[in-house]
Amino acid sequence: MADLTTDFLGIKSPNPFWLASAPPTDKEYNVRRAFEAGWGGVVWKTLGAEGPPVVNVNGPRYGVIYGKDRTVLGINNIELITDRDLYTNLEEIKRVKADYPDRAIIVSIMVPCEEEAWKAILPLVEDTGADGIELNFGCPHGMSERGMGAAVGQVPEYIEMVARWCKKYYSRPVIVKLTPNITDIRKPAEAAKRGGADAVSLINTINSITSVNLDTMSPEPSIDGKGTHGGYCGPAVKPIAMSMVSEIARNPATHGLPISGIGGVTTWRDAAEFITLGCGNVQVCTAAMTYGFKIVQEMISGLSQWMDEKGHTSIQDFMGAAVPNTTDWQYLNLNYVAKAQIDQDLCISCGRCFAACEDTSHQAIAMSDDRTFTVIDEECVACNLCVDVCPVEDCITMVALEPGTVDPRTGKVVQAEYANWTTHPNNPAATAAE
Amino acid sequence: MIDDGVLMNSPYTPGIAAQRLGSDELAKNFADLHAPLDRHEAMVAADRCYFCHDAPCITACPTDIDIPLFIRQIATDTPEAAAKTIFDMNILGGMCARVCPTEDLCEEACVRELAEGKPVEIGRLQRYATDTLMAKGEMPFTRAPSTGHKIAVVGAGPAGLSCAHRLAVLGHDVVVFDAMPKPGGLNEYGIAAYKSTEDFAAREAEWLCSIGGIEIRNEMVLGRDIALDDLEKDFSAVFLGMGLGGVNALSVEGDDKGGVEDAVSFIRTLRQSDDLSALPVGRNVVVIGGGMTAVDAAVQSKLLGADNVTIAYRRGRDAMSASRYEQDLAASSGVKLLFNVMPRAIHGNGTSAEIELEYTSTEGGTLKGTGETIRLPADQVFRAIGQTLHSDEGLTLEGRKIAVNETGRTSRVGVWAGGDCASGGDDLTVTAVAEGRDAAMDIHASLQG
Ligand SMILES: Cc1cc2nc3c(=O)[nH]c(=O)nc-3n(C[C@H](O)[C@H](O)[C@H](O)COP(=O)(O)OP(=O)(O)OC[C@H]3O[C@@H](n4cnc5c(N)ncnc54)[C@H](O)[C@@H]3O)c2cc1C
Ligand SMILES: Cc1cc2nc3c(=O)[nH]c(=O)nc-3n(C[C@H](O)[C@H](O)[C@H](O)COP(=O)(O)O)c2cc1C
Ligand code: SF4
Ligand code: SF4
Numbered sequence A: 001m002a003d004l005t006t007d008f009l010g011i012k013s014p015n016p017f018w019l020a021s022a023p024p025t026d027k028e029y030n031v032r033r034a035f036e037a038g039w040g041g042v043v044w045k046t047l048g049a050e051g052p053p054v055v056n057v058n059g060p061r062y063g064v065i066y067g068k069d070r071t072v073l074g075i076n077n078i079e080l081i082t083d084r085d086l087y088t089n090l091e092e093i094k095r096v097k098a099d100y101p102d103r104a105i106i107v108s109i110m111v112p113c114e115e116e117a118w119k120a121i122l123p124l125v126e127d128t129g130a131d132g133i134e135l136n137f138g139c140p141h142g143m144s145e146r147g148m149g150a151a152v153g154q155v156p157e158y159i160e161m162v163a164r165w166c167k168k169y170y171s172r173p174v175i176v177k178l179t180p181n182i183t184d185i186r187k188p189a190e191a192a193k194r195g196g197a198d199a200v201s202l203i204n205t206i207n208s209i210t211s212v213n214l215d216t217m218s219p220e221p222s223i224d225g226k227g228t229h230g231g232y233c234g235p236a237v238k239p240i241a242m243s244m245v246s247e248i249a250r251n252p253a254t255h256g257l258p259i260s261g262i263g264g265v266t267t268w269r270d271a272a273e274f275i276t277l278g279c280g281n282v283q284v285c286t287a288a289m290t291y292g293f294k295i296v297q298e299m300i301s302g303l304s305q306w307m308d309e310k311g312h313t314s315i316q317d318f319m320g321a322a323v324p325n326t327t328d329w330q331y332l333n334l335n336y337v338a339k340a341q342i343d344q345d346l347c348i349s350c351g352r353c354f355a356a357c358e359d360t361s362h363q364a365i366a367m368s369d370d371r372t373f374t375v376i377d378e379e380c381v382a383c384n385l386c387v388d389v390c391p392v393e394d395c396i397t398m399v400a401l402e403p404g405t406v407d408p409r410t411g412k413v414v415q416a417e418y419a420n421w422t423t424h425p426n427n428p429a430a431t432a433a434e
Numbered sequence B: 001m002i003d004d005g006v007l008m009n010s011p012y013t014p015g016i017a018a019q020r021l022g023s024d025e026l027a028k029n030f031a032d033l034h035a036p037l038d039r040h041e042a043m044v045a046a047d048r049c050y051f052c053h054d055a056p057c058i059t060a061c062p063t064d065i066d067i068p069l070f071i072r073q074i075a076t077d078t079p080e081a082a083a084k085t086i087f088d089m090n091i092l093g094g095m096c097a098r099v100c101p102t103e104d105l106c107e108e109a110c111v112r113e114l115a116e117g118k119p120v121e122i123g124r125l126q127r128y129a130t131d132t133l134m135a136k137g138e139m140p141f142t143r144a145p146s147t148g149h150k151i152a153v154v155g156a157g158p159a160g161l162s163c164a165h166r167l168a169v170l171g172h173d174v175v176v177f178d179a180m181p182k183p184g185g186l187n188e189y190g191i192a193a194y195k196s197t198e199d200f201a202a203r204e205a206e207w208l209c210s211i212g213g214i215e216i217r218n219e220m221v222l223g224r225d226i227a228l229d230d231l232e233k234d235f236s237a238v239f240l241g242m243g244l245g246g247v248n249a250l251s252v253e254g255d256d257k258g259g260v261e262d263a264v265s266f267i268r269t270l271r272q273s274d275d276l277s278a279l280p281v282g283r284n285v286v287v288i289g290g291g292m293t294a295v296d297a298a299v300q301s302k303l304l305g306a307d308n309v310t311i312a313y314r315r316g317r318d319a320m321s322a323s324r325y326e327q328d329l330a331a332s333s334g335v336k337l338l339f340n341v342m343p344r345a346i347h348g349n350g351t352s353a354e355i356e357l358e359y360t361s362t363e364g365g366t367l368k369g370t371g372e373t374i375r376l377p378a379d380q381v382f383r384a385i386g387q388t389l390h391s392d393e394g395l396t397l398e399g400r401k402i403a404v405n406e407t408g409r410t411s412r413v414g415v416w417a418g419g420d421c422a423s424g425g426d427d428l429t430v431t432a433v434a435e436g437r438d439a440a441m442d443i444h445a446s447l448q449g
């Protein structure tokens, strides 16, 4: 069986599945059971500075987006950092780490943006024996109003400054957790690197309102008639998270900076995808909150089966494998020409492809009186919309035209050579092709 | 084979006759009761599972398969991993997926049965997973280093095979003695044909033995070719999984007439026939009994082309041990279910022509005839009123079965038993598998000292 052992910043864990800093990692009782269930590591629920802990709302903290069978697609939350005493948390972390030396324990921290605050908490965290720290620069609600969390994460200079303090007062690896509530994710990642951080983790949750109650006119979750934006997470945010991860992985300024991938990881496949985009491991919150700790068993069995099938013996084998294939639009091959093709044996004549193409795309599907649907190659631009809306798997496929054949739409011969926008004659800024 | 154009007989041909239906119709009748799910159907079915905590379906499965986990593994497109989860607990998960009365077991307990009356299709999903892995010919287990122990298993039915496989995995060598020419027990000779198509029982037994270390010796009968004393001497431990070889007699007048037969032997012949059109069946068939065997004999008679098939059961519908689902299956196949009647006599000149039944009522817990009788035409009468232990091998009995504790230990040290021949549990394939597995674990523990 494939070896799932992961070495992230020198921190070893039996598998790449860590629980993200959130309610599942809020206390010793949970973390012990998470380890028993098989999780490779945890990032402890974010600790705040010494003193009276934060308070959470006493009404609903979560909003949800469902599929029609009440499948949880996305959750939003307005929870804050830990509302338990700092010292209680520290003692628990120390005890659990001592009992589980082979699992990773990372301590998430969020204290005010002052050197003294970090100088005060870091030695306490160091003393727990935890494997590293994660700086929560991501929480988008409540804490950000107090100048912490996303309020720091949105200012690259602050990130750099705090990362520097952490490297100064703490000897083990420092991970900076990034907020997605920012226009260009590369900037905070670069700042983290400049500050000396050993890695970044992303994404934290996304600003969101999941729904509005049309009777009370309050956004949900509603606390006594009022709501606020919360942090969105779960399967729905995965595409956004993966794009941000890939930006950091292929940015020359941060390429090679270790990444812990977070956002919607629910199955082994999600994890594999994040890892191919350059992540050294993944963190999970919503899937555990939806299905319980046991869900990691499927992630472990699925990832090892896939690795065995592909002949990967270690996580390293495919880490970052998709990064070289992630590029800018301008470098995509404009000489590649495909056409949609409908398998008439599989087609159930629903007409969805026709409606989509006829009304909103390129009028490239013909419908006969007996409801036979065929692609008009003269019109098809290979946009893929029909494939996306067809209810039958593999019924419509995209078939590449062989070089040397004529594209009936343009009347031009398909070229074998790669050619992109940078050299295209229609591009006013085109550089002459060699 | 006879094609439909030149059939010699029809359902209306009097007496017991072959070729009542053409081979096309027979092939249709005896095809898979539930067609296998394709990948898309399996994904949709799997998506309905809630991944319940401490799931009630697991508790309801006699082999404790981690159902939510295997269904999740199907949902994430790793049916092979799902199969491994199933086989970890139940190495005959492929057969169980086909024959388990899921409506009384896992699916009855499913929370979506409670919520919507539509359980997650656990049995069919189990089949999808196990079929996928078995089609690859993979045996997902390896053997532990040899322990040097050799263990005797009597009976190659579900109990014996499950026990043998687990022992082989644990590093023991196993010799399985079976009375019949083929392994599988009732999987091979008893289960309804439309539940185990395409020679599945034989393929499964072969796949199971591919673990290595299991030698099957066929046509070796305990009490005839081998003796328990010798097995005890020659092997480190003995497991008895010989099922119920005997059949209860009807003990009514005319029971010895031609056309009166044990349902299990009729089914055995049917299961081993490679040309169903050559198999004779009555025009008017009456089956006596109320269990799965009665239903299977009746349904398969109907599918062979019998004109009228009746199940005559001495108590009411609720007391029938065949599930409501099985009863409905019989009814929808055209079998008539007659309740509260018991056989009085079988009439006919040498061979059965009519059966005389008396209506019953239950008073103070005892069943009594009411005196009112009816007669039904009956060219063929099947006895399906239960099987019995063939030989007790001098072991202590509990009721009419070998007494065992919860790990299968019998009254004799070094001898374990499980499956239909042993006390406790329902007479089901899945129960036999669980008992064989648990006995293997206990044998292993006892040999480790
Ligand atoms: C007609 C019929 C239909 C059924 N349908 C279903 C169903 O749909 N679903 C379900 O769950 N259960 C069903 N059952 C019950 C199920 O088949 C049994 O519970 C199960 O097979 C018991 O397994 P076993 O290993 O204990 O015994 P068996 O399957 O009976 O196997 C016993 C084995 O021991 C061998 N043997 C017997 N005596 C000796 C001896 N003296 N020496 C050597 N070998 C010996 C036999 O040849 C046989 O191979 C059905 C039973 C019958 C009869
Ligand atoms: C209820 C809740 C509380 C959270 N609290 C924290 C926190 O204290 N610190 C933190 O860094 N992230 C926190 N997060 C964000 C998660 O760690 C994670 O980044 C996010 O949920 C995305 O991952 P997912 O899609 O697997 O849930 C929280 C998320 C949720 C749902
Ligand atoms: S959407 Fe798919 S199934 Fe429906 S008509 Fe088009 S090709 Fe056929
Ligand atoms: S073995 Fe039978 S009872 Fe158990 S889960 Fe499978 S189908 Fe259900």
Ligand code: SF4
Pocket: B048, B049, B050, B051, B052, B055, B056, B057, B058, B067, B068, B071, B109, B110, B111, B112, B120, B122
């Ligand atoms: S009870 Fe039903 S829904 Fe719940 S885990 Fe079992 S199969 Fe799934």
